[in-house]
Amino acid sequence: MKALAKTRPGPGLELIETEVPKPGPHDVLIRVTATSICGTDVHIYRWDHWSQQRIHPPLILGHEFAGEIVAVGEAVQGLEVGMPVSAEGHIVDHTCAACRAGQLHLCQNAQVIGIDRPGAFAEYVCVPAENVWVNAPDVPPEIASLQDPFGNAVHAVYAFDLAGQSVLISGCGPIGLMAIPVARVAGARLIVATDPNAQRLKLAQRMGADLVLDPTREDVVRKIQELTGDGVDVVLEMSGAPAAIQTAFAALRSGGKVAALGLTAEPVALDWNELIVLKGATVQGIYGRKIWDTWHRMRALLQTGAVDLSPLITHRLPLSAYETAFGLLMEPGSELVAKVILYPNGMD
Ligand SMILES: [Zn+2]
Ligand SMILES: [Zn+2]
Incomplete structure (x- = not known):
């Protein structure tokens, strides 16, 4: 599959060809329909001080996404091939003091998709089933991909x-x-x-x-x-x-x-x-999203049409045009740039 990765320390990213990940017993494999670029990705692209401390290449970036389940691990229940999904990007340990207090979003040992493990700037991404959020079918993928920052x-x-x-x-x-x-x-x-x-x-x-x-x-x-x-x-x-x-x-x-x-x-x-x-x-x-309280609120806000996020999507590009996409975010000039959506599996 094609994926957008930081292959070595230093500025920039590279479009690579790599293996489609294999889901373990508790994972699901998602075909990524739409993925949006976060300020965090721009920090990693630039390779600023924070990224140098936090990121260990090689790494496929991307944590804001929506897609469709294409495979489920044998121990996974309640999720099926074909479901439209996004994912909570913080994979928690369920054992630290915050987790045991029910504050999963404050987990001290959270692993983050696209930061600590392969992300969604790729044709496919593999995530633990417990992080999967089933999207309402009538919410378009590019809007559903915004649920990480919207949350x-x-x-x-x-x-x-x-x-x-x-x-x-x-x-x-x-x-x-x-x-x-x-x-x-x-x-x-x-x-x-x-x-x-x-x-x-x-x-x-x-x-x-x-x-x-x-x-x-x-x-x-x-x-x-x-x-x-x-x-x-x-x-x-x-x-x-x-x-x-x-x-x-x-x-x-x-x-x-x-x-x-x-x-x-x-x-x-x-x-x-x-x-x-x-x-x-x-x-x-305020850090992250409350799991799953915030996600339930988002579903209601998007599905009822009470909140329209579409004016915030200012650019849509194929994954291969990533340099243009990051360029827009880093040097917008007089252009209005808010959310930039990338399509790893084609734009139609
Ligand atoms: Zn983000
Ligand atoms: Zn924890």
Whole structure:
């Protein structure tokens, strides 16, 4: 089969020819219909400091995907050839303290598809049956392939009760953008989205934000105080940018809540007293997707049509055009680039 791999340490990827994986007794083999490129894949493509520490080539990349089951291991029950599926990318050990507390998404020994084991930028991917999620048949594969990042957004939105609340979405990358319509469904009365990129702000408007603000042109904190009086009730911090984190906490009302998802490149300094203690702020870190609570919510949101992710798919390419795809994500220029979908088994 064809697969897109990091074959050796250093920047770039290579399209290779390799064996179709053989499913073990507890695995399923999936023919990949659509796979989307994540920011994590771009880090690995560039071979940045994080990737050099974390990734051990050779490795087939890719963890956001949808496909169809083509083979099941002999011990697998409840899954059959032909089912449309995606997978939770975190393979957990079920034995660490977090797992035993029912917080599988926080497993300390998780193995990640496309990071620690072969991924979905390939014609076929093999995953443990317990990680398989059966997709609703009426959800198109390219939309179903977005459930990994969409799950991050859904997890963050449902961290706090947003009914009747004012919400700041700090950072309009794909996950921030996905959070906008979900926050609306969850009952937010005011959704403000911030990002320094004008293209992303346009998309934020299209996804349903009430107000979009460019922090390089406007005083976000003042604007939010004018609108709300005391600041926003809830912040969804999706950027991981130190300046945006400062602004988000400053724009938070006393007693407000922060769901923090964006990862920073370096440790960040915050005024602990003013922004957390004296403010009585609640901060919840958001990692991964709750297994399977988040997935059930996603199914409902996608299947009912309550959330439409299609405006976020800006590019569709065959797997072989990977250099163009990664180029778009690394150097978008003035072009609007959100999610880029690759089709390992052809585009029709
Ligand atoms: Zn991802
Ligand atoms: Zn665990």
